[in-house]
Amino acid sequence: QQPVQSPQAVILREGEDAVINCSSSKALYSVHWYRQKHGEAPVFLMILLKGGEQKGHDKISASFNEKKQQSSLYLTASQLSYSGTYFCGTGSGGGADGLTFGKGTHLIIQP
Amino acid sequence: NAGVTQTPKFQVLKTGQSMTLQCAQDMNHEYMSWYRQDPGMGLRLIHYSVGAGITDQGEVPNGYNVSRSTTEDFPLRLLSAAPSQTSVYFCASSYSINLAGGRETQYFGPGTRLLVL
Numbered sequence: 384q385q386p387v388q389s390p391q392a393v394i395l396r397e398g399e400d401a402v403i404n405c406s407s408s409k410a411l412y413s414v415h416w417y418r419q420k421h422g423e424a425p426v427f428l429m430i431l432l433k434g435g436e437q438k439g440h441d442k443i444s445a446s447f448n449e450k451k452q453q454s455s456l457y458l459t460a461s462q463l464s465y466s467g468t469y470f471c472g473t474g475s476g477g478g479a480d481g482l483t484f485g486k487g488t489h490l491i492i493q494p
Numbered sequence: 495n496a497g498v499t500q501t502p503k504f505q506v507l508k509t510g511q512s513m514t515l516q517c518a519q520d521m522n523h524e525y526m527s528w529y530r531q532d533p534g535m536g537l538r539l540i541h542y543s544v545g546a547g548i549t550d551q552g553e554v555p556n557g558y559n560v561s562r563s564t565t566e567d568f569p570l571r572l573l574s575a576a577p578s579q580t581s582v583y584f585c586a587s588s589y590s591i592n593l594a595g596g597r598e599t600q601y602f603g604p605g606t607r608l609l610v611l
Contacts, residue, residue: 385536415599415600417602423604423605424584424602424603424604424605425537425584425602426602427599427600427601430599470536470537472537472600482539482600483539483553484529484536484537484538485536486534486535486536487536
């Protein structure tokens with residue numbers, strides 16, 4: 384089943400913070416985060432693996448709680464370039480069946 | 495490196511026609527996959543391959559065939575196009591996919607926009 388992302392959409396002012404959540408009904412081994420601009424291909428942001436690790440990339444960070452089967456993406460002091468649709472992709476492990484993506488969260492950053 | 499390339503960028507088909515969407519990568523990636531993206535649905539896996547000669551079905555395989563004769567190429571064939579196959583198709587590749595399930599970064603191609611009338 385597709386992981387569930389929330390919120391579906393969010394509008395922020397430049398400089399504000401945002402949190403995007405991704406939850407799954409099945410056990411997860413990995414969570415991938417991608418950002419997609421309109422009319423473009425998804426671009427990789429980061430991978431989180433089982434173990435509850437947290438990663439950061441500039442002002443974008445993420446956490447993964449495998450017990451709760453949830454991951455969250457944190458965007459700090461958002462910039463105009465952060466606008467786009469964010470997707471989480473989940474890997475269940477134990478097989479080579481690729482990722483299952485959520486429906487996406489639309490993020491709009493206004494000046 | 496060109497990365498992941500897809501052709502054509504746009505295509506219009508009539509119902510019942512067949513066509514092949516091309517995907518190639520020059521990064522020597524073992525794993526390749528095809529997704530379709532529809533408004534409000536996110537990315538859904540159609541077929542994937544873990545290496546030359548090995549393919550398997552994803553979430554929405556009906557109406558599509560794939561083959562992997564070389565490491566570089568992974569074409570997607572629409573056997574008899576239907577309006578429900580109107581979508582944006584993305585090909586992706588990664589260095590390897592192991593038993594951990596999606597461990598490696600996937601690199602996406604630019605996409606093919608398909609309209610079936």
